Amino acid sequence: MVHHQKDYIQQHLNSAQITNTLRHSRYFLISILIICLYIFCVYLLHYQPTELYFNVWFVGTEIMVSLCWLINTLYFKPGQYHLRTAHRWLNTQCLLIGACIAIGIYTIYIYLPSVNAQFTAIQALTLSALLLIVTQAFGLTFLTQKPSYFCLVFLPCLIPFFFSQIFENNDNLFLGLSLNFAVLVILFCASSSYRIHKRTSRLYAENSLLVSDAKQQVAWTDELCQQLQQEVNKSKDIEMQLQLNNQLLEQKVRERTYDIHQMNHDLQNQNQNLELAHEIAGIRPWDWNIKDRVITLTNHMHEKVSRDSKDHHAQLHDIIHPDDVDYFKSNMKQHLRGQAERYEATYRIQQTKGVWSWVHDIGRVISRDPKTNKPLRMVGIRRDIQNERTSQERLKLAASVLEQAAEGIFILNEDLLYIDTNPFFEQLSGFEREQIIGKHLFDITANYKSQQRSTHSNIIKQVMKIGSFDGEINEKFLSGKEMALWLHINAITDDEGRVTHYIGIVSDLTERKHQEQRLSYLENxxxxxxxxxxxxxxxxxxxxxxxxxxxxxxxxxxxxxxxxxxxxxxxxxxxxxxxxxxxxxxxxxxxxxxxxxxxxxxxxxxxxxxxxxxxxxxxxxxxxxxxxxxxxxxxxxxxxxxxxxxxxxxxxxxxxxxxxxxxxxxxxxxxxxxxxxxxxxxxxSSENTALLEQGIFIERDLRKAIKNNELVVYYQPKIHITNQHIYGFEALVRWQHPEKGIIPPGMFIPLAEQTSLISEIGRLVIRETAKQIRQWNDEGFRDICVSVNIVAQQLRRGQLLDDLDQAIESTGISGKSLELEITESSLVENSDSVMNLLNEIKERHINISLDDFGTGYSSLSYLADFPIDILKIDRSFVSKIGDKKQEAIVSAMVAMGKAMGMTVVAEGIETVEQLEYLRELKCDIAQGFLFSKPLPIKEASEYLAQTKLNLSYSYQV
Structure with missing residues (x-):
């Protein structure tokens, strides 16, 4: 007996857990739909467009949850399923939902911040935590009948967070500790909830056993009483014979009592059947005693409750949707006044805050005052029709999607005959719906060629064999339309796995083919x-x-x-x-x-x-x-x-x-x-290769030279022609190679100008020149001006001003101590931007010299338009002084520079005759080997100290 009771309780517990979980999981699935939609809307509201993988997760999750809800609702109806099948399905469903939530947490917490810079880590944590907390809260509410159901949902959701703690660089240690603690708390709550449910179900089963035992004891007592009565009857046989009439009367009374007891028993059975039918149909009966102002109704626990009618009406007013209150009152009043045969109304009531459910209410007055015709008693039922309304809306939506879809959709029966099509398929095929219905799949297409017949035959064989086809075909319809199509056919089966219909989707690939051709052309x-x-x-x-x-x-x-x-x-x-x-x-x-x-x-x-x-x-x-x-x-x-x-x-x-x-x-x-x-x-020719390799080696060594500070700055003096005082120097870069010694600039400057190295060299020369000017100023030489060569790349890269500002600010020299020598070719490209740059340089009081004048484009507009202070005659003209034509050119250059108010510098002076000729032309500054070759820092400082800026200069050859 004990073992029988334990088995019964265990079976009852298992059945109750599965049955309750099936019923509660529907609300859990609806909750998951709502929270996923809420998170998607929140992200879409702040970040548009959304990311592809986030959209895929959202659509996939909504579809998966909706399918699970439909299977729970349509397949697992009460009393129509096996417990083992339901248990397996619930495990599968919980694992799928847990996986969807885990993917969503991974997408929000790890993927979205990596592809959307505006989506911060705290926002990702907030949304992912919201998804985790809300889903697990609903899991604690609806899935704790069995621990396995809750764990299959809960444990996959933790994987992204633990993954981020283990493999990601997580700077927030407290977040990991808090998460781990929260996991333990949730598991503890789930365990506690499971024990409570299990204890409640066990108590209910034990109460059922006690009731059954009590009924059995009553039956045994009745049986013993009957036996005792029979013994009494036998002992009083003689007395019964004497009192036959009394006995006959008593027998009739007993028979009547038994009949009444049997009728009462039948009524009880009928009442139980009626209550069961009400429960299955979602019907809750109510009885309104209008005279006594008391209403008796059945609550959600199927318990009868009596209330004062005034309080009940006030409660109805609070839970009925505001838009349905007047409709409810109007129908009720019409029936109470006798204007309608019965009361009937469909309205919404509030189940929980913000959640409305449709109900259908029917009632009738069964008793009225014969004199005043006022109602005295009214009975009725109220039925929950929310699922029916939802199903109807889904059917309407599905029909709308079929009608408005931008792809051709058709439905075939098991013999591949058309039974329905949508308007877009009619548009693709060129046939009306009535012309298509009843025909075979390829009866509306051309089958003249053997290749087409073979293709159609292969498609039909594949569909009949595996129940699906997915591929591209070129089809010509009998209506005359010819196009490339993507055809997808899938079989629909019933509960027993038999094919009942085929669904086909057709997409027009014509435009995509055109786009592919266009993209191929643009690509090639x-x-x-x-x-x-x-x-x-x-x-x-x-x-x-x-x-x-x-x-x-x-x-x-x-x-x-x-x-x-x-x-x-x-x-x-x-x-x-x-x-x-x-x-x-x-x-x-x-x-x-x-x-x-x-x-x-x-x-x-x-x-x-x-x-x-x-x-x-x-x-x-x-x-x-x-x-x-x-x-x-x-x-x-x-x-x-x-x-x-x-x-x-x-x-x-x-x-x-x-x-x-x-x-x-x-x-x-x-x-x-x-x-x-x-x-x-x-x-x-192979000589080109040798030159290229040489250039590559030089470039490689030059990069090392810049890194190892092998580049040094030499200074060539500039002399006032009139008094032979030092005007300043020109800064010239040299390469102090550790093995090859000094490498002249002609070996590496042309190569550097082809790469970004020339800008790095120019930055180095500016920085070292500013430091040297600072040193000379500290030594007492304050009127020294040093010129630095600037190439076109430095003008275009946009870093020249920063280099100049940094050099001036770090050394504290005056801008007047610097002079920038720019070639004519540098002014040709982007003349507007160069003009703006030179104006900003002039604002820093830095002189600008036009270098190698006469060798480039020699446009006089450069001299007039650009803020040029100094005109520098190239050595190629100075070296040919003595030639009448060349002297005429030099004379014109000096005269033009003087006329425009510029300082004229002649470079490359090597003879006294050249110097004397330039002095006669009143050229301002002279530079060349006649005075000095380019000098390293130490020798340049000695040269400057010897002259003292005031001593006349002795010629040097």
Whole structure:
């Protein structure tokens, strides 16, 4: 007996736990839907657009939770499932929900801050903690009937946080400790809740056993009483015979009593059946004694409760939705006044704060005062129809989605016959719905070709075999429409796994195909010239080198560049330059009909792949033909322009068999052609490689030299021609190589100008010059002005002002002590930005000198427009003094500088005759080996001390 009771209690506990969890998990799933939607809306409100993985998580979670809710509601109906199946399903459902929440916490806490800089760590922690705390709070509420259900939801959610503590650099130790403590608290709460539920269910089972035992004892007592009565009847047989009439009467009374007892028992059974039916249908009966103002109703625990009708009406007024109160009162009044046969109303009541549920209320007056016809008693029922309303709304929504979907959707029966389509599928196929219904899947498409029939047959076989198909097809409908489609078909099965329908989704790929073609063109061709771009050129050259070695024995890689395109492009403006490039590309296309490939790499760079063969002209002849074709002028914006080309040529396989090496060889040949002034053709030679390697080694050593402070500054004196006092110095950089000694600037400055090293060298010279000026000022030489050479790269990089300010502020020298020598070529590019930069330099009282005047563009507008203080005549003109033509040029330069109020400096003076001639022209400053070569710091300081700024200078040869 004891074991029987324990088994019964255990079975009851297991059944109660599973049944209650199934019922409560629906509310848990709805809670998960709401909190995920809330978090997604919060993030979407502050950060738009949202991240792809965050959207995928949200949509996937909503779909997964909705499917779980539907399965709980539709499949696991009360009394229609096995406990073992329900237990397995609940474990699976809890694990899925826990995984979704864990992915959401990982996405919010770890992924979003890494892709969205505005989404801070504290915001990520807040949203992820909200998701964890709220979901686990609902888990504690609804999933603690069994510990396994709660743990399957709870434990996966902790993985992202523990992952961040172990593998991420977590600076907040207290956050980890707090999280771990919170985990223990939640597990303790879950355990406590489980024990409470288990104890309650056990008490309920034990009470049921006690009731059953009590009924059994009553039955046994009745049975003993009957036996005792029979013994009494036997002992009084004689008396019963004497009192037959009395006995007959008593027998009739007993029979009647038994009949009444049996009727009462039947009524009790019927009442229990009715209560069960009410519970299953969600019906709660109520009885309103209007005369006594008392209403009896059934609460959510299926217990009858009596209330004062006034209090009940006040409570109804509080829980009924404000929009439904008048409707409820109106229907009730109409029936009470006899204007309606019965009372019937559908309205919303508040289950919890902010949560409304639809109910259907029906009632009727069963007793009225015969004189006044006033109602005396009214009965009715109230039924919860929230699930029905939700299902109806979902069905309406699904129908709306089917009608408004931007993809073709159709439904087939098990024989692949159309039974329904949406409007977009009608639009795709060109048929009306009535023309499609009842036909087979491919009856509305053309099946004339064997390939189409084979494709259709394979699709049908796959669908019938595995229940799905997903792929791209090219279809022609009998309506005449032909397009590329993406077809997805999936089977729908019933509860027993039998296929009942097929759902098909069709997407039109026409626009996507057009976009792919457009993207392919944009990826491989230059939109300006319609020639292949650098990417396609490299790809095609690689194909020739790798896959067609046997067919192409020799090939030339020709690199072409337009001479002096940059100034011409600035003159023509943007539109004119583009038009010139289009015409150049067209002429190259026409003159290279025999070439393998013609490409526009970028800017004014073009490339040609030419196969070398005895049946074709030689490479030299082909390039000469291109040059001859370009001797004809180009008409751009109504004017004719003649341009020339520089060409560099490398040969396969002579100069290399790899793509990069061949391109480098052709570029080196092109660079040599450009260095020769352009309008020429150069073939690659091994000497170019040697020069390139030498440049690479020099660049490598130069970077080390800057890092190791091997660069030193020399100073060449500048002398006033009139009194031969020292005006100042020119700072010149030298490379003190630890092994090779002093390396002249001509060996490394040109290479540095091709890289960013020249800016670093210029910054070093400015810094060291300022320090030396500070030292000379401290020694008493306060009127010294030292000039520093500035290149175009320093003007363009935008760091020159910062370098000057830092040098002046760190040393405390005056800006008047510095002079910047800028070449004419530096003023050509970005003249507006250069003008603004020079004006800001002048604000710092720094002098600006135009270096190498006469060797560049020699535009007089530079002298007039730019804030130039000093005009420096190049040594190439000074060295030719004695030649009448050269003297005339020097004289004009000095006169022009004087007329414009500038100080004139002549550099490269090596003879007394040159000095005397410049003195006659009243040139201001002289510089050259006649006075001194560039001196290191120590010798420059000694030179300055010897002259004392006031002593006349003795000539030095």
């Amino acid at each position: 061709y230059d939109t300006l010239t319609d020639l292949p771009n650098r990417f396609y050129y490299n790809y095609q050259l690689h194909q020739y080198l790798v896959t067609q070695k046997d067919s192409i024995k020799q090939m030339a890689v020709i690199r072409i560049n337009i001479d002096r395109f940059r100034p011409l492009n600035e003159y023509l403006s943007h539109n004119g330059g583009d038009e010139l490039l289009r015409q150049v590309a067209q002429r190259l296309r026409i003159t290279n009909a025999e070439a393998l490939f013609v490409a526009h790499l970028n800017g004014d760079d073009f490339a040609i792949l030419y196969e070398i063969s005895h049946i074709r002209p030689s490479v030299q002849e082909h390039c000469d033909r291109i040059s001859k074709a370009f001797s004809q002028p180009f008409n751009v914006l109504g004017q004719d322009y003649v341009i020339t080309l520089s060409m560099g040529i490398a040969f396969y396989p002579d100069h290399g068999r790899q793509l990069d090496y061949l391109n480098n060889c052709a570029e080196q040949a092109l660079a040599e052609a450009k260095a020769l002034g352009g309008n020429t053709i150069r073939f690659y």
